Amino acid sequence: MGDRLTGKVAIVTGSGRGIGRGVAMLLAEEGASVVVNDLGGNLDGTDASASPADEVVAEIRSGGGTAIANHDSVATYTGAGGIVKTAIETYGKVDILCHVAGILRDRMVFNMSEEEWDAVLAVHLKGAFNTVRHVVPYMIDQRYGRICLFSSGSGLGNTGQANYSAAKEGMVGFARSLSRELVPHGITVNAIYPGGQTRMTGSVPDTARELRAARGVIGGGQMAGRALENSQESRDPGNNAPKVVYLCTEAGGQITGQVIGTSGWPMTLYSSRHVIRSIHKDGRWTLDELEDIVPSALVAGLVNPAPPPQPEGEGPTA
Amino acid sequence: MANRLDGKVAVVTGGGRGIGRGIALLLAAEGASVVVNDLGCEVDGTGSSRVPADAVVSEIQDRGGQATANYDNVIEMAGGESVIQSASDAYGKVDILVNSVAIIKDRMIYQMTQEDWDEVVNNNVKGVFTPTRFACILFRQQRSGRIVNLTSDAGLGAVGTSNFSAASEGIVGLTRTVARDMGRYGVTCNAVSAMARTRLFPGLVSEYREGGAGLTPEDVAGIGPSPAVIRWEGAGSPDDPENVAPLAVLLCTDSIPDVNGYVLGIRGGSIYLYSNPQIERSIHKLGQYTMDEMDVLVPKMIATGMGN
Numbered sequence: 120m121g122d123r124l125t126g127k128v129a130i131v132t133g134s135g136r137g138i139g140r141g142v143a144m145l146l147a148e149e150g151a152s153v154v155v156n157d158l159g160g161n162l163d164g165t166d167a168s169a170s171p172a173d174e175v176v177a178e179i180r181s182g183g184g185t186a187i188a189n190h191d192s193v194a195t196y197t198g199a200g201g202i203v204k205t206a207i208e209t210y211g212k213v214d215i216l217c218h219v220a221g222i223l224r225d226r227m228v229f230n231m232s233e234e235e236w237d238a239v240l241a242v243h244l245k246g247a248f249n250t251v252r253h254v255v256p257y258m259i260d261q262r263y264g265r266i267c268l269f270s271s272g273s274g275l276g277n278t279g280q281a282n283y284s285a286a287k288e289g290m291v292g293f294a295r296s297l298s299r300e301l302v303p304h305g306i307t308v309n310a311i312y313p314g315g316q317t318r319m320t321g322s323v324p325d326t327a328r329e330l331r332a333a334r335g336v337i338g339g340g341q342m343a344g345r346a347l348e349n350s351q352e353s354r355d356p357g358n359n360a361p362k363v364v365y366l367c368t369e370a371g372g373q374i375t376g377q378v379i380g381t382s383g384w385p386m387t388l389y390s391s392r393h394v395i396r397s398i399h400k401d402g403r404w405t406l407d408e409l410e411d412i413v414p415s416a417l418v419a420g421l422v423n424p425a426p427p428p429q430p431e432g433e434g435p436t437a
Numbered sequence: 438m439a440n441r442l443d444g445k446v447a448v449v450t451g452g453g454r455g456i457g458r459g460i461a462l463l464l465a466a467e468g469a470s471v472v473v474n475d476l477g478c479e480v481d482g483t484g485s486s487r488v489p490a491d492a493v494v495s496e497i498q499d500r501g502g503q504a505t506a507n508y509d510n511v512i513e514m515a516g517g518e519s520v521i522q523s524a525s526d527a528y529g530k531v532d533i534l535v536n537s538v539a540i541i542k543d544r545m546i547y548q549m550t551q552e553d554w555d556e557v558v559n560n561n562v563k564g565v566f567t568p569t570r571f572a573c574i575l576f577r578q579q580r581s582g583r584i585v586n587l588t589s590d591a592g593l594g595a596v597g598t599s600n601f602s603a604a605s606e607g608i609v610g611l612t613r614t615v616a617r618d619m620g621r622y623g624v625t626c627n628a629v630s631a632m633a634r635t636r637l638f639p640g641l642v643s644e645y646r647e648g649g650a651g652l653t654p655e656d657v658a659g660i661g662p663s664p665a666v667i668r669w670e671g672a673g674s675p676d677d678p679e680n681v682a683p684l685a686v687l688l689c690t691d692s693i694p695d696v697n698g699y700v701l702g703i704r705g706g707s708i709y710l711y712s713n714p715q716i717e718r719s720i721h722k723l724g725q726y727t728m729d730e731m732d733v734l735v736p737k738m739i740a741t742g743m744g745n
Contacts, residue, residue: 229573233514276613284614292592292606365731400706402671425620
């Protein structure tokens with residue numbers, strides 16, 4: 120057992136399975152006392168079960184670590200309050216928050232229901248607010264904290280995930296601003312683009328992946344330079360853990376307000392969105408002027424990530 | 438009156454004031470029939486009034502254009518459906534959707550209530566989703582459409598506005614995915630990060646941005662602070678929300694159809710193209726990293742130059 124986190128208390132939401140479980144286990148292995156939170160629901164958020172969280176706690180304890188289960192939902196303010204209360208009442212404080220809990224309700228935007236929108240935003244983004252809002256007073260009080268909000272490369276653009284992309288990139292905006300506010304209090308906040316073969320990614324049918332590829336839809340992750348993983352071992356969700364846990368150590372506090380990719384073998388640092396081209400005028404632009412200058416100067420060479428199919432007889436059709 | 442959008446039908450949410458009003462006016466000036474939607478609420482989202490939407494409709498009609506008012510609340514699914522339906526009813530179709538609703542409730546995180554969060558995120562992000570979701574049904578059928586989402590650079594990091602930051606960057610994520618859901622149907626969906634003096638941001642742009650500790654969103658974006666002295670020629674002023682309209686309306690025309698899923702920005706006479714986030718640094722190994730390796734490699738290779 121390591122000792123980088125001896126004496127620290129961590130909360131990991133969604134740690135009954137997959138990526139969250141890996142993070143919780145490694146935090147515990149490094150000496151942290153861990154609140155293993157999981158609603159134990161289905162991938163779409165329905166139902167609930169105590170088993171996933173309880174099993175991870177048992178596994179941690181059998182390895183000599185310290186953990187306790189919590190089964191509250193991050194999606195409600197009171198639920199998140201319950202999770203933090205478990206940490207405070209059991210261990211007296213909280214130093215680390217990893218918000219990994221997530222559900223999927225994929226649908227093309229023109230078919231997406233209100234319920235699909237609301238449910239995904241609630242667990243991921245409202246869940247981030249709920250958990251952060253409850254831990255922050257304790258972290259400010261002790262002038263120390265490490266927060267990792269699990270976002271997704273989907274925020275860079277995907278299909279069938281308008282709700283998920285909005286929630287996940289919203290998480291990035293939240294993390295960047297929280298970092299500005301909280302760094303003076305000794306608290307660091309980062310967003311994570313994770314990955315791996317989990318219940319969630321396994322749910323995306325191969326047919327959907329093939330369809331995207333056949334139609335030439337360029338995922339935002341591909342545009343960012345994220346290599347497609349190939350080997351089975353690289354897709355183990357546990358591969359995320361060392362990188363996330365590093366960010367949760369004292370030394371890891373050097374990194375804050377960033378988007379860190381932890382998928383597969385590599386660890387990556389993503390840039391923010393920067394201005395890369397600009398045009399200037401000492402006055403209000405007219406449409407005539409913009410039509411002249413924008414195509415050649417501002418947007419030249421930009422690729423449409425989902426172009427319409429070519430007309431008949433002009434290359435491959437979708 | 439120019440004629441780039443003759444025969445087109447546009448819906449502008451939040452079109453009763455500020456940036457939305459400027460866009461509605463220019464769309465109409467280019468020949469589009471415009472549904473001016475505005476709940477007419479306060480900056481914090483409370484209340485409602487028909488006055489803002491009606492005033493813009495009158496203004497458009499006085500200038501010889503076509504417009505009708507709509508007062509639906511697009512935070513609600515029914516409101517989003519209704520605003521698109523009303524355009525269909527009035528003009529027979531929809532070609533363009535500009536989402537320009539936003540409210541603001543600035544608080545430090547440790548003082549932010551649930552309501553502060555919910556109202557800003559719902560209004561600003563769900564308020565973009567609902568009309569988009571229904572417009573996309575029509576766009577898919579007709580194999581064409583233009584969507585422009587107004588957002589901000591708060592999501593690049595701003596103090597005391599983490600709800601608005603989350604919502605602003607959430608709109609960016611939504612934009613990128615709607616672009617990919619709809620691109621194959623000949624639709625483009627882009628975001629415009631606008632900096633102008635409006636009810637939401639009532640100071641001069643240059644003044645407003647001062648006073649935050651450390652880097653501002655503009656610094657992070659690579660734009661930097663507004664110049665102290667700006668020479669301005671012609672209509673309006675550097676902070677005028679009407680400056681935003683030409684860029685937004687350009688994205689509603691057919692002149693740049695490959696621009697899909699991008700974020701552009703505008704401040705006064707400056708127009709920007711933002712990058713897609715890129716992998717800037719990476720470390721690789723054939724196998725899972727150990728914590729010992731993390732201790733050595735991360736400060737050296739990932740965190741280089743980070744000041745914290």
